[in-house]
Amino acid sequence: MTAVRIALFVTCLADTLFPEVGKATVTLLERLGHEVVFPQGQACCGQMHINTGYQRDALPLVRRYADVFDSCDAVVMPSGSCAGAVRHQHAMVARRYGDERLARAAQAVAARSYELSELLTDVLRVEDVGAYYPHRVTYHPTCHSLRVLRVGDKPLRLLRNVAGLELVELPGAEVCCGFGGTFAVKNSDTSTAMLADKMRSVLDTGAEVCTAGDSSCLMHIGGGLSRLRAGVRTVHLAQILAATRTGPAGPASAGAP
Amino acid sequence: MTTFLGMPLAPPGVGHLRGTEPFPVAARRALGDSQLRRNLRKATTTIRAKRAAAVGELPDWERLRDAAQAIKAETMAHLDSYLEQLEARVTERGGVVHWARDAAEANRIVAGLVQATGSTEVVKVKSMVTDEIGLNDALAADGITAYETDLAELIIQLGEDRPSHILVPAIHRNRAEIREIFLREMGDVDPALTDDPPALAEAARLYLRRKFLAARVGVSGANFGIAQTGTLCVVESEGNGRMCLTLPETLITVMGIEKLLPSWNDLEVFLQLLPRSSTGERMNPYTSMWTGVTPGDGPQQFHLLLLDNGRTAALADQVGRAALHCIRCSACLNVCPVYERAGGHAYGSVYPGPIGAVLSPQLTGVQDNATLPYASSLCGACYDVCPVKIDIPSILVHLRARHVEEERQQRRLPSGEAITMAAASWVMADSRRWQAAQRAASQAGRVLGRGGRIRRLPPPLSAWTAARDAPVPAPVTFRQWWHQEHGDQPRHRNQAGRGDQA
Numbered sequence: 001m002t003a004v005r006i007a008l009f010v011t012c013l014a015d016t017l018f019p020e021v022g023k024a025t026v027t028l029l030e031r032l033g034h035e036v037v038f039p040q041g042q043a044c045c046g047q048m049h050i051n052t053g054y055q056r057d058a059l060p061l062v063r064r065y066a067d068v069f070d071s072c073d074a075v076v077m078p079s080g081s082c083a084g085a086v087r088h089q090h091a092m093v094a095r096r097y098g099d100e101r102l103a104r105a106a107q108a109v110a111a112r113s114y115e116l117s118e119l120l121t122d123v124l125r126v127e128d129v130g131a132y133y134p135h136r137v138t139y140h141p142t143c144h145s146l147r148v149l150r151v152g153d154k155p156l157r158l159l160r161n162v163a164g165l166e167l168v169e170l171p172g173a174e175v176c177c178g179f180g181g182t183f184a185v186k187n188s189d190t191s192t193a194m195l196a197d198k199m200r201s202v203l204d205t206g207a208e209v210c211t212a213g214d215s216s217c218l219m220h221i222g223g224g225l226s227r228l229r230a231g232v233r234t235v236h237l238a239q240i241l242a243a244t245r246t247g248p249a250g251p252a253s254a255g256a257p
Numbered sequence: 258m259t260t261f262l263g264m265p266l267a268p269p270g271v272g273h274l275r276g277t278e279p280f281p282v283a284a285r286r287a288l289g290d291s292q293l294r295r296n297l298r299k300a301t302t303t304i305r306a307k308r309a310a311a312v313g314e315l316p317d318w319e320r321l322r323d324a325a326q327a328i329k330a331e332t333m334a335h336l337d338s339y340l341e342q343l344e345a346r347v348t349e350r351g352g353v354v355h356w357a358r359d360a361a362e363a364n365r366i367v368a369g370l371v372q373a374t375g376s377t378e379v380v381k382v383k384s385m386v387t388d389e390i391g392l393n394d395a396l397a398a399d400g401i402t403a404y405e406t407d408l409a410e411l412i413i414q415l416g417e418d419r420p421s422h423i424l425v426p427a428i429h430r431n432r433a434e435i436r437e438i439f440l441r442e443m444g445d446v447d448p449a450l451t452d453d454p455p456a457l458a459e460a461a462r463l464y465l466r467r468k469f470l471a472a473r474v475g476v477s478g479a480n481f482g483i484a485q486t487g488t489l490c491v492v493e494s495e496g497n498g499r500m501c502l503t504l505p506e507t508l509i510t511v512m513g514i515e516k517l518l519p520s521w522n523d524l525e526v527f528l529q530l531l532p533r534s535s536t537g538e539r540m541n542p543y544t545s546m547w548t549g550v551t552p553g554d555g556p557q558q559f560h561l562l563l564l565d566n567g568r569t570a571a572l573a574d575q576v577g578r579a580a581l582h583c584i585r586c587s588a589c590l591n592v593c594p595v596y597e598r599a600g601g602h603a604y605g606s607v608y609p610g611p612i613g614a615v616l617s618p619q620l621t622g623v624q625d626n627a628t629l630p631y632a633s634s635l636c637g638a639c640y641d642v643c644p645v646k647i648d649i650p651s652i653l654v655h656l657r658a659r660h661v662e663e664e665r666q667q668r669r670l671p672s673g674e675a676i677t678m679a680a681a682s683w684v685m686a687d688s689r690r691w692q693a694a695q696r697a698a699s700q701a702g703r704v705l706g707r708g709g710r711i712r713r714l715p716p717p718l719s720a721w722t723a724a725r726d727a728p729v730p731a732p733v734t735f736r737q738w739w740h741q742e743h744g745d746q747p748r749h750r751n752q753a754g755r756g757d758q759a
Contacts, residue, residue, distance in 0.1 A: 012685065015735040016695050019730045022735035038739045043685040049678055051635060053657030059681035064686055089654075096658070147637035176594045180634025187632060188720035189285040193598040194634070195724065223725030226710055 004124065005035045007072035009139045012044035013081045025078050025116060028129060041068040041106060049084035052182045055093050062090045066105045069247045074123060075089035075113040078238045080145030080213045083115040088148055115145060116238055117154040117213055127157045132245045134164030138207040140221065143176050143213040155213055155237055162240060168205040179220035213237045261314040264570035265358055267620045272360040274389040274603015274621050280628040284599035292718035293429050297600055300428045300545055307537025308588060324526045326646040329582035332517055339484040340519050340563065344485025350549020359566045362743030364395035367476065367509055370560055373741045374507050376473045380500040382491060383407030383508060385423060386511050386564060388607045403476065404468045406497040407622050408461050415442035421601025421609060423587040424535050427557035429600055432457060445679035465497060466740025475505035475556065479512040480584070481527060485520040488548045489561065492531060492541045502545045508556035513564050515581040525586060530644035559727035577657040580615045580647045589649060595632060604629060614651040623660045695734050702730035
């Protein structure tokens with residue numbers, strides 16, 4: 001297929017806390033023969049503000065996203081929930097404050113914004129990315145990937161094509177891990193109860209790696225597993241897909257908290 | 258000159274729409290109750306599976322949902338004329354229609370109607386709305402005893418408990434607990450009563466039959482009211498409703514104004530959606546319908562009370578009004594991971610779970626139920642199962658914004674959270690400020706982090722580290738790495754950072 005020029009929206013979380021996820025996204029897309037650009041003006045999609053009730057404070061972030069990615073053919077982000085915010089909330093925020101022009105601009109950019117597994121399977125039409133990852137892995141479909149973006153089995157199709165990878169089904173996979181952004185702080189007890197059940201499901205699989213398309217949910221699940229010294233690590237989908245037998249992002253290098 | 262006084266809300270001090278403590282506090286206590294956790298987990302898991310199977314049988318399920326959503330939206334858009342149509346049809350058929358602005362007025366009207374019959378007892382069909390307005394308490398204050406006849410409502414009433422679920426109000430009780438309540442409260446129960454469900458049901462049947470045969474006044478809610486014909490409809494599983502709706506001389510039905518459907522044909526859609534969503538049955542066992550009074554058959558006095566109690570205020574909210582489409586199936590409760598763990602009492606209101614979190618704050622005003630819109634991880638499972646396609650997560654997000662905006666107007670000084678959010682927005686709206694903040698986070702992380710993880714953070718983030726490690730900010734951020742690797746090349750058209758001045 002012809003090379004596509006893809007703008008990376010790395011997300012504020014991956015930029016600051018999980019840069020390996022951003023690097024893996026770049027490595028993967030470049031290995032597939034595409035050009036990746038990183039518009040420096042980017043920062044955050046504003047999801048935290050929107051979902052905590054601070055929509056007015058999200059407005060400059062919505063405007064910034066629309067401005068920065070205005071002329072890009074395709075924008076990719078290693079996050080289902082950020083893609084969900086861009087596609088389902090940005091125009092809504094603009095309209096709440098009567099900015100119809102921004103709402104239309106936001107919608108136009110949103111239509112070209114993709115979560116990683118969507119970009120790979122829907123736009124680049126690839127399911128076997130040539131990855132090698134010899135580990136027992138379980139996949140948690142994050143809520144916004146599953147129910148806002150409706151990515152369905154796209155991540156699983158990508159994972160099934162990874163050489164060496166043993167994919168184990170996660171019991172109760174579709175149940176929320178309890179993260180929910182500021183929910184994990186405002187309702188930390190309920191969040192912890194949900195996390196406990198998710199961790200039990202992960203541990204029941206006997207997998208050594210729990211993967212997902214969102215660093216935020218992985219930070220939550222991984223933070224719980226790490227606290228319990230459970231011996232299971234969380235690794236972003238991008239890191240698994242970027243791993244090869246010989247490449248720089250080899251199997252041992254991937255690892256969130 | 259006219260002054261807009263705002264829409265009337267459900268008043269405080271009457272009924273059950275407000276809790277006594279914030280959701281996180283009530284939830285914390287419930288989470289520690291292992292018996293409750295077990296009961297809820299078992300019940301919701303069972304009913305989820307039943308619903309999924311029943312829904313899976315219908316090839317046109319999604320089209321039914323679309324139809325229901327459209328019918329409800331159309332009904333709400335013309336609610337005024339449909340309500341008057343209903344009133345006219347009910348009156349033509351010999352019923353009497355009453356209008357109540359709020360819970361207090363509704364309770365006064367019902368008590369007056371019961372007193373006019375000379376009776377001091379009423380039998381009740383399970384109804385959410387009479388619990389919403391606290392009718393039983395109000396009747397008791399006027400010397401009238403209300404007997405709940407739905408099995409679960411009976412368990413709640415005898416146990417001096419509060420319902421915790423829309424459909425199965427005693428979901429938090431297991432059968433051993435129910436046996437204890439019956440032995441203690443029913444008076445003449447065989448002490449050898451076991452906790453076998455048929456035995457418990459038989460004990461309730463014997464107890465209730467005496468009430469049915471003696472009662473002269475019945476009180477019900479309504480699942481649907483048909484504007485076109487004036488027909489009221491109650492769906493139920495136990496047959497107690499049929500008894501209450503047919504045996505007494507006088508029937509008083511309390512109906513929220515949003516329960517309307519325009520035409521008889523609309524029942525085709527809703528009677529398919531409701532039982533499958535609610536109990537996971539293809540059809541509920543008893544569907545009772547009545548239109549005014551039929552001479553020589555059933556109650557000869559029929560009163561219909563139409564209740565607002567904050568519904569018009571909800572209707573005035575362009576986003577929030579979709580919550581009025583709810584048909585009280587409780588499918589959203591059963592799939593909600595928050596409800597499954599915290600239980601219904603934590604929500605404070607008679608309407609728990611996701612739908613309660615969007616309905617109660619609109620009926621009372623957001624300030625009076627301010628923690629409910631945040632009692633969700635926005636996982637979206639509720640939206641997927643809602644038979645009338647209420648986008649609950651979007652309404653939750655909208656109500657959070659309403660809450661923040663109202664706080665901003667009312668407080669003299671902004672809250673710490675508001676200051677933090679404004680600061681974060683300011684920082685994130687400019688890439689230079691953002692990079693400076695990243696450097697600060699990285700330095701703080703190196704101070705706090707041990708062995709690649711942070712075990713304790715200061716408040717409010719201490720709530721996170723109470724149960725989870727936090728990651729240490731990377732020494733080299735992604736954008737620093739990118740700059741090292743790529744320098745200024747390849748340079749994107751927008752790379753100069755358009756909008757940095759925003």
